[in-house]
Amino acid sequence: MKSTLPKKLPAKCLFFIFLGDNLLIHQDGNQFTLPCEIPETLKDKVTYHRFLNSNTDVYPSMVVDLNQNTTLLDATFISLRSLYPYVADKQLTQAGRALQILHWNRDHQYCSRCSQKATESSTELAKICNNCGLVSYPRISPAVIMSIIDGDRILLARNKHFSVGKYSPLAGFVEPGETMEQAVQREILEEVNLKVDNISYFGSQPWPFPHSMMVGFTTRFNGGLLQIDKDEIVDAQWFTRDRLPPILPPKSSISRRLVDHFLSGQDVTR
Ligand SMILES: [Zn+2]
Numbered sequence: 001m002k003s004t005l006p007k008k009l010p011a012k013c014l015f016f017i018f019l020g021d022n023l024l025i026h027q028d029g030n031q032f033t034l035p036c037e038i039p040e041t042l043k044d045k046v047t048y049h050r051f052l053n054s055n056t057d058v059y060p061s062m063v064v065d066l067n068q069n070t071t072l073l074d075a076t077f078i079s080l081r082s083l084y085p086y087v088a089d090k091q092l093t094q095a096g097r098a099l100q101i102l103h104w105n106r107d108h109q110y111c112s113r114c115s116q117k118a119t120e121s122s123t124e125l126a127k128i129c130n131n132c133g134l135v136s137y138p139r140i141s142p143a144v145i146m147s148i149i150d151g152d153r154i155l156l157a158r159n160k161h162f163s164v165g166k167y168s169p170l171a172g173f174v175e176p177g178e179t180m181e182q183a184v185q186r187e188i189l190e191e192v193n194l195k196v197d198n199i200s201y202f203g204s205q206p207w208p209f210p211h212s213m214m215v216g217f218t219t220r221f222n223g224g225l226l227q228i229d230k231d232e233i234v235d236a237q238w239f240t241r242d243r244l245p246p247i248l249p250p251k252s253s254i255s256r257r258l259v260d261h262f263l264s265g266q267d268v269t270r
Contacts, residue, residue, distance in 0.1 A: 014061040014091070016098035017042065019070055022077035023095060032083060034091070038064060045070045048105050050120075052098065058090055063098035065105065080208065084250040092252060096208035101125070103210050104138040112136065143212045144183045145171035147258040148196055150221035150238065154262045155192065156245060157228070157236035165246035167237070168255045171214065184217050192236050193227040196220060202261070205254040216254045218261070241265075 015035045017024040024042075025032045038046065048065040080095055104127075111118050111129035118127040118136070127136045147169050148155040156167035172187035174180060181199045188194050196219035207214045228236050239245060241263055249255035 012036070012059050014059050014094065015064060016061055016095050017064040017066065018099060018102055019066045019072070019077050020068060021099065022079050023083070023099075024075055024077055025083070027076050027078075032078070034095075039075070041074070042066060042070075042072075048102070050101060050105075052094075052101070056090075057094055061094055061098065063101055065102050081250075084252045089252055093206060096206055100138055100140075100206070100208045100211050103208075108136055139211050140206075141212050142174040142180070143171055143207070143214050144174060144180055144187060144217060145169055145214050145255055145258065146184050146188065146196075146199075146217040146219050147202075147262055148188060148192075148194065148219050148221055149262060152240055153238040154240075154259065155194070155221070155226075155236060156239055156259070157192065157233045158245075159232065160234050163247065166249070167235075167239070167245035167247070168249045169258045170233075170236075171255070173212075174215075180215055180217070184219060188219070189224075191229045191232055192224075193229075194224040195222045197222040202258060203254060207254075214254050216258055218258070 013036065015024075015038060017035065017038060024035060024039075026035065045066045046064055047067050050063050051060065052063055053060040080092070080099060083095070084092065105120075108118060108127050110116065111127075111132060111134050113134045114129060114132045116129055116131035118129050120126075121128050121135075125138060128134075155170075157170050158167050162168070170187055170191050172183065172191070174183040175186075178186070184199050185196060188196055198218075198220035200218050202216035202218050204216060205214045206212075226236060226238075228234075237245075248259055
């Protein structure tokens with residue numbers, strides 16, 4: 001489907017232009033900026049676009065998808081994960097939302113009930129099946145992420161997909177019918193065989209890999225013998241403020257904020 005670009009845009013508009021899962025950026029050393037328009041050479045590669053304007057955005061934005069077969073030699077595309085240390089939180093949130101919308105568009109071209117072509121609603125972020133009427137919205141998968149505090153120690157684990165030396169708080173998806181707090185307790189029991197109490201809400205972060213919503217909690221260790229589930233993680237250890245793992249999660253992630261919260265000594269579960 002060919003996408004037609006709107007003729008008029010606000011004076012300041014950010015363009016999130018993706019090739020696959022990689023974002024077009026202008027790079028100058030460690031400085032990354034987003035384009036303010038679609039480069040002339042890419043205009044005929046656009047397969048989808050949508051204008052985004054939210055009250056929480058500093059600037060309105062345009063999300064743009066490019067033909068997957070596009071080969072470009074004179075443009076820099078970079079994964080969102082690798083941008084996390086360098087770009088302001090608000091822009092990352094906007095870029096993440098843009099990528100989630102693109103994933104949704106790519107994966108919901110057809111109705112999941114009757115398999116007819118779906119069309120995009122002009123009034124809300126939704127796809128509508130004109131055959132059976134099914135309305136589908138972008139998928140958001142809630143996941144919990146939690147620190148486990150025992151006095152001056154925090155439990156951090158190494159997922160089997162992590163690079164060597166990297167540890168982070170435990171995390172896992174919420175299952176149907178579960179409260180967030182039940183998911184916290186279940187994940188901790190499944191992954192490291194520990195019990196916790198004092199489960200307190202910490203904060204949340206949209207995590208667009210590909211469509212999670214990370215909901216953070218602090219918890220207090222309340223018994224059990226540390227035993228790891230080797231299907232999920234390869235190691236879990238108690239760390240103190242003066243003995244931390246070599247690599248922590250990236251700044252800007254809620255995972256890191258949970259660790260920094262512990263390091264600051266503010267943890268409410270102590
Ligand atoms: Zn249908």
